Amino acid sequence: MSDVQHGLTVDALAPTRPTATQRGLRWRPPLSAAVIAALAFVVLLCIAVAAPQSISFYDPLRGNFLQSLQPPSAAHWFGTDRLGRDVLSRVVYGARYSLLIGVSAMLISVAGGVVLGVFAGLRNRFVDEAISRVFDVLSAFPSVLLALLVVVFLGASMVNVAIAIGLSGIPKFGRVVRARARLVREADYVTHAFIYGRTRASVFVRHLLPNVLTAVPVIATLDIGTAILAVSALSFLGLGPQPPTPEWGVMLAESRDVLRVAWWPSVFPGLALTATVIAFTLIGRALQAHFERRAR
Amino acid sequence: MTPLVDVAGLTIRFPRAGAGRALVENVDLRVEAGQCVALVGESGSGKSLTARSLLGLAGHGAEVTARRFLLRGRDARTFAEADWRRLRGTFAGLVLQDALVSLDPLRTIGDEVAEILLTHRLAPSRAAARVKAQETLARVGISDPASRARQYAHQLSGGLRQRALIASAIAGDPPLVIADEPTTALDMTVQAQVLAVLRKRIAQGVGVLLISHDLALVSGIADLVHVIRDGRAVESGSPRDVLGRPRHAYTRQLLAAVPSAHSRGMTLSGPTPGQLMPQPREADYDGEVLSVRGLTKHFARARGETVLTALDDVSFTLHQGEVLGIVGESGSGKSTCAKIVLGLLAPDAGEVRFLGQNWSGVAEVARRARRRAMQYIPQDPLSSFDPRYTVQDIVAENLAGTLAGAAHRRARIAGLLEEVGLDAGYLSRHPPTLSGGQRQRVAIARALASDPALLICDEPVSALDVSVQAQVLDLLAGLQRRLRTAMLFISHDVGVIQHVSDRVLVFHQGRIVDRGDPVALFAEPRHDFTRRLVAALAVLHGQGGRRDGNRHDA
Secondary structure (H helix, E strand, O other): OOOOOEEEOOOOOOOOOOOOOOOOOOOOOOOHHHHHHHHHHHHHHHHHHOOOOHHOOOOOOOOHHHOOOOOOOOOOOOOOOOOOOOOHHHHHHHHHHHHOOOOOHHHHHHHHHHHHHHHHHHHHHHHHHHHHHHHHHHOOOHHHHHHHHHHHHOOOHHHHHHHHHHHHHHHHHHHHHHHHHHHHHOHHHHHHHHHHHOOOOOOOOHHHHHHHHHHHHHHHHHEEEEEEEEHHHHHHHOOOOOOOOOHHHHHHHHHHHHHOOOOOHHHHHHHHHHHHHHHHHHHHHHHHHHHHHHHH | OOOEEEEEEEEOOOOOHOOOOEEEEEEEEOOOOOOOOEEEEEOOOHHHHHHHHHOOOOOEEEEEEEEEEOOOOOHHHHHOHHHHHHOOOOOOEEEEEOHHHHHHHHHHHHHHHHHOOOOOOOOOOHHHHHHHHHHHHHOOOOHHHHHHOOOOOHHHHHHHHHHHHHOOOEEEEEEEEEEEEEEEEOHHHHHHHHHHHHHHEEEEEEEEEEEEEHHHHHHHOOEEEEEEOEEEEEEEEEEEHHHOOOOHHHHEEEEEHOOOOHHHHHHOOOOOOOOOOOOOOOOOOOOOOOEEEEEEEEEEEEOOOEEEEEEEEEEEEEOOOOOEEOOOOOOOOOHHHHHHHOOOOOOOEEEEEEEEEEEOOOOOOHHHHHHEEEEEEEEOOOOOOOOOOOOHHHHHHOOOOOOOOOOHHHHHHHHHHOOOOHHHOOOOOHHHHHHHHHHHHHHHHHOOOOOEEEEEEEOOOOOOOOOHHHHHHHHHHHHHHHHHEEEEEEEEOOEEEEEHOEEEEEEOOOOOEEEEOOOHHHHOOOOHHHHHHHHHHHOOOOOOOHHHHHHHHO
């Protein structure tokens, strides 16, 4: 009760002039500057994925040994690496790998999580118990360790990295979807649809699934950043795409040896990675806030 | 003697929340010791806000102004937060509507009451406070207070819980008790008990400020009634005057909106309530729509230990064009019965026949074709709407799939909305943006979409304000008469049941204890429980000598 304010004004006859805020007219930006910046960055990433040649001037794979380890300059904005390749071009082309693998990993997590989560949330107790224990086991391993195991068994490749990261993300989605499904299953509007004479399948498709899935976009967006980071970590360890692929994790690994003499080959891909993770997190948070406001 | 509360020109604004309009404007209020003053109004009228401002609890950012604001002779306009804190509990106790939320779930009710005594140093030690807390629980009519004091709020029944809350409000022996809708969510017999406790306090010289939406309830206990509308007192006076000879149009409208045995066949809402319903009801009913034989349902309480009998040998029939009312308290089996009739629960014994064919004993697949002929109107329509759906989607869902063409469907939906008094502008609205009455109208439109032979209404108006309740009841009655739908109407409110039904079943502990004509049944009750209901009704509505007998022996 300490925050209760009781402003008793003695003079009842002194009217206060309402300001714009008091009349409820204060303008609230629909999106904060940070979210706008994040959206702009994601648009840039998308251009880099779709048409990397439009924002870079060099071949990311062809090096010029005479130009090796040049610091940032007008010709090479981000400098060149040990093999004389343009770092900017490699960062731009790298977006394609990082983003595609990250998004595929997220999609694998979503697909697995939704299917298992819905089953666990709707089916009988034994199915629920079985699936929930699988989630427990999956999340008992640190995700990178789990991904490592998968890659060791399947072999190092881009597809396998996506599968590995995707698998380790399943419990996160599965648990949310399961909780949501249990809630929606008991909702009055689901009971009502049965009263109209709808079949189970029709209730599932029309009411249950859509209302369960409303929980997914937010965590999916938040997950992209995490997935991209995990992909780069595996690549850094040499378990993902192999050099000379311009993947950010691979670039970081390659430039590790020259860090003492040249900071740019590692700092720029690192910055790209950091900015990507932050951008997706910001957008995810904004989505979350949006849905929470609407739910109220 | 100084009055407990003497307020003149009370005005409350929330400048920071936008809208410079005052939520309470120029209200005068005076409460003397041993007096009960009632604030009556609908939700949003500002009655609760007025009462809370007397405790300095008007809320964050409230701007409270008054020409005179005296609490027991002291000018409260100069109070600091510390002064208010001293006041709460010692000068005035607050009883809120929802006892389950108001009581701390982690504390026993004994500790809850003792807390107040300790906070205001009214007991020398924890042990003494505990003893005194038990005395207080006994004072509000809780039997076996020593063992009740060790229980938590969720372990108590609604009535006991509400009494425990009153105990916590009066523990410090405050000269003023503010009761904000203290009986609203309670069963009628329990309401009567709670009122009896309040009456006893008044007889002992405590001033009570009672806030309620229920004019009839207030008439049974109050010495002075203020009718509040949009933050203004539109009418004040003794309950006899205000209820007997209402001067203000709003008071008249409120009074006319209360359903009872006298309002049967008449409208409750509108500019001139009390009109005869357009189509008089025909005395003979045609075909049998629903027949229920020997329904029995048990629930295992915990791990198959004690078995709770929710329904015990319940039988009734319902004909086309007939309204069958079911009245009973919470836990009497009304809703279980509705669920079995709806085919959502299977009975342990007995049978439901719908439209001449077996209903309860057949597989869901066999019921599906007839499902559309049985529609349901719930208490809380909002939760029965898919949160993603607009009004149009909601009504469309129950339309026959055969209706071809989007334009055709849209026209049919608009037509249904018109029948329930909503224009086509509501088609694209989302239900959370509608008012309670509008939501219930959408639920009715949805139910009508499939031309049902039977409408099951489970407490369809109990969450609504009196005047909105009147509108919805009028709408339902009008549609029912025109369409000659059979209706199973479930309510805990005897007045509502008497108003709408052609026949009444009284449920008590899973059994039908009484049945018959809605007027005669309550005029000459046969069963003990019906008699108790009638007695509670009399206590609540101030018949049966409130001033003399009841006040002291209660």
